[in-house]
Amino acid sequence: MPTMKDVARVAGVSTATVSRSMMSPERVSEKTRLKVQQAIASTGFTPNAIARNLRKSESKTIVVVLPDIANMFFADIVRGIQLVAQQNGYKVLLGDSVHTVQQASVYIDLVKTKQADGIISLTAELPAEFKSGSNIPMVMACEFFEGYPVPTVHSDNYGGAKRAVDYLRDMGHKRIACITGPKENPLCGVRKQGYLDSLQQGKLSFEAAAVESGDFSFHSGYAAFKRLHKQYQMTALFCFNDMMAMGAMRAAMEVGYSVPDQLSIVGFDDLLFAEYTTPQLTTIRQPQKQIGETAMKVLLKILNGEQAPQESVIPTQLLVRSSSAVPPVAGSEHKVEGS
Amino acid sequence: MPTMKDVARVAGVSTATVSRSMMSPERVSEKTRLKVQQAIASTGFTPNAIARNLRKSESKTIVVVLPDIANMFFADIVRGIQLVAQQNGYKVLLGDSVHTVQQASVYIDLVKTKQADGIISLTAELPAEFKSGSNIPMVMACEFFEGYPVPTVHSDNYGGAKRAVDYLRDMGHKRIACITGPKENPLCGVRKQGYLDSLQQGKLSFEAAAVESGDFSFHSGYAAFKRLHKQYQMTALFCFNDMMAMGAMRAAMEVGYSVPDQLSIVGFDDLLFAEYTTPQLTTIRQPQKQIGETAMKVLLKILNGEQAPQESVIPTQLLVRSSSAVPPVAGSEHKVEGS
DNA sequence: TCACAAAATGTAATCGATTGCATTTTCGGT
DNA sequence: ACCGAAAATGCAATCGATTACATTTTGTGA
Numbered sequence: 091m092p093t094m095k096d097v098a099r100v101a102g103v104s105t106a107t108v109s110r111s112m113m114s115p116e117r118v119s120e121k122t123r124l125k126v127q128q129a130i131a132s133t134g135f136t137p138n139a140i141a142r143n144l145r146k147s148e149s150k151t152i153v154v155v156l157p158d159i160a161n162m163f164f165a166d167i168v169r170g171i172q173l174v175a176q177q178n179g180y181k182v183l184l185g186d187s188v189h190t191v192q193q194a195s196v197y198i199d200l201v202k203t204k205q206a207d208g209i210i211s212l213t214a215e216l217p218a219e220f221k222s223g224s225n226i227p228m229v230m231a232c233e234f235f236e237g238y239p240v241p242t243v244h245s246d247n248y249g250g251a252k253r254a255v256d257y258l259r260d261m262g263h264k265r266i267a268c269i270t271g272p273k274e275n276p277l278c279g280v281r282k283q284g285y286l287d288s289l290q291q292g293k294l295s296f297e298a299a300a301v302e303s304g305d306f307s308f309h310s311g312y313a314a315f316k317r318l319h320k321q322y323q324m325t326a327l328f329c330f331n332d333m334m335a336m337g338a339m340r341a342a343m344e345v346g347y348s349v350p351d352q353l354s355i356v357g358f359d360d361l362l363f364a365e366y367t368t369p370q371l372t373t374i375r376q377p378q379k380q381i382g383e384t385a386m387k388v389l390l391k392i393l394n395g396e397q398a399p400q401e402s403v404i405p406t407q408l409l410v411r412s413s414s415a416v417p418p419v420a421g422s423e424h425k426v427e428g429s
Numbered sequence: 430m431p432t433m434k435d436v437a438r439v440a441g442v443s444t445a446t447v448s449r450s451m452m453s454p455e456r457v458s459e460k461t462r463l464k465v466q467q468a469i470a471s472t473g474f475t476p477n478a479i480a481r482n483l484r485k486s487e488s489k490t491i492v493v494v495l496p497d498i499a500n501m502f503f504a505d506i507v508r509g510i511q512l513v514a515q516q517n518g519y520k521v522l523l524g525d526s527v528h529t530v531q532q533a534s535v536y537i538d539l540v541k542t543k544q545a546d547g548i549i550s551l552t553a554e555l556p557a558e559f560k561s562g563s564n565i566p567m568v569m570a571c572e573f574f575e576g577y578p579v580p581t582v583h584s585d586n587y588g589g590a591k592r593a594v595d596y597l598r599d600m601g602h603k604r605i606a607c608i609t610g611p612k613e614n615p616l617c618g619v620r621k622q623g624y625l626d627s628l629q630q631g632k633l634s635f636e637a638a639a640v641e642s643g644d645f646s647f648h649s650g651y652a653a654f655k656r657l658h659k660q661y662q663m664t665a666l667f668c669f670n671d672m673m674a675m676g677a678m679r680a681a682m683e684v685g686y687s688v689p690d691q692l693s694i695v696g697f698d699d700l701l702f703a704e705y706t707t708p709q710l711t712t713i714r715q716p717q718k719q720i721g722e723t724a725m726k727v728l729l730k731i732l733n734g735e736q737a738p739q740e741s742v743i744p745t746q747l748l749v750r751s752s753s754a755v756p757p758v759a760g761s762e763h764k765v766e767g768s
Numbered sequence: 769t770c771a772c773a774a775a776a777t778g779t780a781a782t783c784g785a786t787t788g789c790a791t792t793t794t795c796g797g798t
Numbered sequence: 799a800c801c802g803a804a805a806a807t808g809c810a811a812t813c814g815a816t817t818a819c820a821t822t823t824t825g826t827g828a
Contacts (some may be wrong), residue, residue, distance in 0.1 A: 093814055104778050109816055119776060119824095139542030140483045141814035149479070149544075152585060159507055159523070160701065165499035168525060181535060183499070184523035186507060196520060203478030204784095205488075205544070307706055323793050343707070363702055366647055368682070372453065395757060432784055443808045448786055458794095480784035483813050543814095629805060 092133040101129035112137065118161060140342045143204065151181045151206045152389060153195050157213035159186040163331075163359055163378070164212050170382020171210055178390055180207070190414040191215050201226050208389050214276075231385040233277060241392070243385040243402040247277050249408035251284025254328050254356045257408055259292040261416045263326040263354065267300040269314045269338060271330045278303075281330055281358070297322065304334045311337025319345055325353060325417040332357035332373055339367065339413065343413045352424040364374035369412035380404055431472040440468035451476065482543070490520045491728060492545045494536050496552035498525040501696055502670075502717070503551050506570060509721020510549055517729055519546070529556050540565050547728050553615075566731045570724040572616060580731070582724040582741040586616050589713040589745035590623025593667050593695045596747055598631040600755045602665040602693065605633070608653045608677055609642040610669045617642075620669055639663065643673045650676025658684055664692060664756040671696035671703045671712055678706065678752065691763040693753035696716070708751035719743055 095158040098105045103122055111118040111126040118126070129135075135186075144151045154171055156164050168184065175182045183206070185197035195217050200206040208227035220228070223239035231243045258266050268285050282301075289296050299322040304310030311334025315327075319342070329335035335357030339349055347353040349369055357364060360375035384402050391398040418424075434723035437444045442461055450457040450465040457465070468474075478557070482488045493510055495503050502579050507523065514521045514639040534556050539545040547566035559567070562578040570582045597605050607624050621640075626636050638661040643649030650673025657663075658681070666681075668674035674696030678688055686692040689707055696703060699714035730737040757763075 095814080105815075106779080107777060108816075113816075117776075122776080136538075136541045138483075138814050139539075140479055140486075141487070141783090142816075143544075144477075144479045144483050144785090144814080145816045147479075147783070151544075158502050162499050162501060162503035165497075168498055169527070172525065172527075181539075182524075183492070184525070185521075186523070190510075190710065199475075200478075200520075202475040204484075205478050205490075289761070340705065340707065344456065366477050366679065367695075368707065375440070406795085431776080444785075446786075446807060451808085452786075456806075461806080477784050480813090481786075483784085483815090484786045486813070609823075 091138075092135045093138065094135070096133050097126065097129045101125045102410060122206050147204060149205055149207055150179055151183060151388075152208045152210065153197050153200055153206045154182060154184045155187050155209060155211045155213055155216075156184060157187055157189045157195050157215060159184070160361070162361055163240045164232075164424075166378035167212060167382035167385070170379035170384075171383075171386045173379075174383045174390070176187045178386075180390075187213055187215065189213070189215055191217055193378065198226065200342035201228075201280065208393055210385050210389055227389060229385045229389045229392070229398075231381055233275075241388050241398050241400050241402075242383055243388060243404065244277070245381060245404045245406050247280040247406075248284045250358060250376070251281035251328070251330075252288045253284075253408050254374050255285050255288035255404065256291075257410070258326040258354060258356065258414070259274070259294070261354070261414070264294060265300070265322070266294070266323045266326045266328060267318055267322055267324040268425040269311060269318065269329045269334050270301060270303040271306050271325065271334075273303060278330060283327060300324065304330075304337075306331050308333045308337040310334060312341045314338065315341035316345070319347075323423070325423065326356070326414070327353060328358075330358055332359040332361040332371060333359055335373070335413075336367055337370055339371070345363060347424045350413050350415035352418050352422070354417070356414055360409060365411070367413070371410045372414040373409050375407045375409050377404055377407070390422075430477075431474045432477070433474070435472050436465065436468045436474045439472055440464045486543060487710070488544055489518055490522060490545045491547045491549065491725075492536050492539055493521060493523050493550060494526050494533050494550045494552055494555075495523055496526055496554060498523070498527050501700055501702070503571075505717035506551060506721035506724070509718035509723075510725045512718075513663065513722045513723075513725035513729070517621055519729075526552055526554065528552070528554055530556055537565065540567075547732055549693060549724050549728055550607065556569050565589065566728060568724045568728045568731070568737075570720055572614075580727050580739055580741075582720055582727060582743065583616070584715040584720060584743045584745050586619040586745075589621045589697060589715070590620035590667070590669075591627045592623075592745065593697065593713050594624050594627035595630075596749070597665040597667065597693060597753070598627060598633070600753070601691070602756045603633060604639070604661070604663045605665045606639040606641075606657055606661055606663040606665060608650060608668045608673050609640060610645050610673075612642060617669060624667060636661065643669075643676075645670050645672055647672045647676040647679075649673060651680045653677065654680035655684070656684075664762065665753070666694050668694065668696050669699040671700040671710060673711055674704070674705055674712070674752075678710070678739055686763045689752050689754035691761070692755050693756070695753055704750070706752070711750045711753040711755050712748050714746045714748050716743055716746070 094105045094108050097108050108126050111123045115123055157234050172182045187194040201209055210229050212232050214233040220240055229241050237418045284291055302314040303319045304314045315338035329338055335355055339355050342353050356369050357373035364371040364373050388398050433447050436447050447465055450462045454462055511521045526533040540548055550569050551571050553572040566606045568580050609621055641653040641657045643653045654677035668677055674694055678694050681692050696710050696712035699712045700764050703710040703712050720743050
């Protein structure tokens with residue numbers, strides 16, 4: 091591999107001049123700049139970015155940590171990050187942590203070892219060091235630790251959940267069930283509060299039997315519904331994400347509910363696939379691209395040493411499709427087995 | 430940030446000793462190694478990998494170029510790559526090329542500039558330089574240029590397609606339609622040959638009207654079916670991927686086919702979602718993880734200067750689920766509008 | 769034509785680790 | 799206690815670029 095020295099020799103100048111004709115061409119005369127360019131072409135020289143990074147101690151690279159590359163929810167967030175990063179001369183690399191802290195550490199080490207300048211984490215499964223604050227430039231998107239010292243960007247989970255349930259109430263539903271995510275997930279607490287507040291606002295009483303929890307997967311939604319429908323007679327169901335909503339929809343159909351006539355289902359996320367289900371899923375859309383853009387902007391501020399907002403909340407949006415409708419008229423509800 | 434010099438000063442040794450106690454501990458006495466370890470801990474030192482990479486001129490990092498991070502088909506391939514990479518001390522970073530050659534170049538430049546050691550490309554949308562052979566360590570997985578000098582790993586497209594159509598024939602289907610991918614995609618030519626050969630082997634005549642093409646997206650599958658069912662009366666449909674199969678299934682149901690009673694549908698890929706459709710999709714499974722593992726193994730050979738196979742073909746597998754069945758008895762076929 | 773500021777270029781230090789070679793220390797054997 | 803080999807350590811060059819500072823060249827006005 092040719093180095094700058096080779097180019098310098100061929101062009102008959104010093105390496106400093108070669109470097110300058112790339113970094114700050116205005117400081118080099120037209121004539122020599124041309125010579126250098128030709129020398130670069132004839133040698134097939136590509137600057138060794140490692141050496142440059144070492145010298146400038148920056149890599150113009152940021153790493154995005156994903157908990158699961160198969161989870162399409164993150165795709166548009168990454169696109170948003172990429173857009174803003176590119177506009178500011180940064181490269182984006184992705185790391186799949188496969189939901190493990192250990193793998194996440196590998197990517198975080200890239201920053202510690204100066205191979206990357208900063209991190210945007212789309213997962214909360216991170217090494218403990220972040221709980222006490224660290225000096226690694228990092229932004230969390232989508233998830234958050236409560237009160238942890240890491241700047242966070244996420245959508246309006248409370249507002250979105252409340253909007254979903256308000257919508258069902260407004261159509262006249264009185265018995266609204268809910269499938270939550272894992273209880274320890276802080277985001278779930280917030281969404282659940284939205285659910286509860288909407289019920290209360292509509293003077294509907296909360297029943298513990300109306301709530302089941304899953305782990306955000308299709309199968310957990312399926313299983314949760316199978317438990318749920320035995321213990322609670324409902325006309326509407328709000329799920330904390332689309333995957334579980336799809337699983338629940340499958341389960342509901344299997345046990346004889348017709349959707350949306352006897353059961354309205356609302357999800358959360360607006361996955362691409364939410365549109366492809368039959369019936370198409372009504373859901374709360376998270377503006378993923380905007381979340382990504384915002385996260386990157388916050389990270390840029392941190393990298394530039396500016397003051398960065400500790401928390402950025404992005405509004406959500408209700409998308410009404412065909413999995414939800416007014417409640418069934420009395421007598422046409424789904425009959426629970428054995429009752 | 431503390432450097433090795435700081436550690437050396439604190440431990441009262443030279444930087445060489447510090448380096449050695451990390452790189453080759455057996456060459457350092459027990460006593461000093463301990464001193465060094467304490468010094469490392471007390472200074473909070475993390476080695477600067479950039480400096481190391483510069484010196485050793487390797488980064489132990491490989492980059493995987495994805496055409497579209499939202500396409501879940503690639504997820505398990507990445508996992509397979511990651512597994513083998515990790516076992517061999519390599520880090521894996523992903524780059525989303527968003528189907529553009531320009532973005533792909535950015536990631537390829539990482540290798541040219543020594544920030545990464547090699548590339549596994551999951552897309553054929555690459556700069557022209559590869560057509561004539563390049564000295565960049567690279568492996569292509571899933572796609573391939575015909576006759577290009579880049580080692581390739583892909584599944585048995587011909588055999589998979591033929592298997593799918595054989596299966597439909599064996600159940601008694603006589604009118605088997607097909608939705609292909611873009612005609613210019615080399616992989617499509619191969620799959621189509623599998624389709625044709627199976628027809629011929631079953632003494633079924635090929636009709637041009639039985640074939641429509643899409644671009645692998647849900648919507649294109651949907652649109653292709655809407656064209657197809659007007660021009661060809663079929664009892665079975667083979668789609669070149671699952672997304673299009675899902676789109677076609679939606680379209681088929683909309684125009685009144687019942688699946689699988691009146692129409693059997695078989696896809697290709699085995700996406701996670703193929704299992705979640707109603708009815709569940711029969712498909713040709715590509716062993717994605719194995720493709721990833723193989724690709725990484727090939728890349729390792731290249732990186733180690735060993736002889737690498739130019740082409741590796743991974744067998745596929747037929748997964749029979751509920752979107753396919755024996756053909757309808759005479760009289761119960763779907764009636765084409767207006768006929 | 770000369771003086772002097774501005775522009776162009778070169779010299780050499782630097783980034784932070786690794787490592788070949790030289791030097792010092794340790795230790796077993798006598 | 800002494801010798802020599804082996805083990806441990808240190809010195810300094812090196813990877814390939816960037817850049818402060820020094821030096822040379824160019825160009826301008828009188």
